Amino acid sequence: MTPEVPVVLSEMAKLLIRNAAPGTPDGERANALTLSSMLIALAAEVWDGAADRLVQENRALARLLSVPAVETDLHLSVLQAQNDRLRDLLIIAHVAAEDAGDTVRQEAIWAELRTSTERRALSISLV
Numbered sequence: 001m002t003p004e005v006p007v008v009l010s011e012m013a014k015l016l017i018r019n020a021a022p023g024t025p026d027g028e029r030a031n032a033l034t035l036s037s038m039l040i041a042l043a044a045e046v047w048d049g050a051a052d053r054l055v056q057e058n059r060a061l062a063r064l065l066s067v068p069a070v071e072t073d074l075h076l077s078v079l080q081a082q083n084d085r086l087r088d089l090l091i092i093a094h095v096a097a098e099d100a101g102d103t104v105r106q107e108a109i110w111a112e113l114r115t116s117t118e119r120r121a122l123s124i125s126l127v
Helices: 005-020 026-065 076-100 103-119
Strands: none
Touching: 005 026, 026 076, 026 103, 076 103
16 A cells, blocks of 8 residues: 555655764765655655546546536545545445346446556556
8 A cells, every 4th residue: 555645755754764863974965865866756756647547537436437527626635535445336236236136237337447556557566
């Protein structure tokens, strides 16, 4: 699971404060600054694409579930709440498809889950 941007930024703030202290060994400071730099770059990447990814995902999930896609508020917190709600509905739909032996529906759900995973890939992702 990818940590949320605010969690990463909070941890980085702690690292920076700890490594600003006098007497911090140079090696430790260099490691912390390198890690902080990498995390800032990844946080920027995630933040920049978050709204677009959530809108794409919410639209795809809404189509799959045959429910209306609601995009009146593009705040990340609202888009994420909608995504969470749609994913809860997707679980119910997937269970129903399995119980009914509806392999076409199951494959459509799995296809969207694969695509969703690909949307979340970062520039440093190995796959």
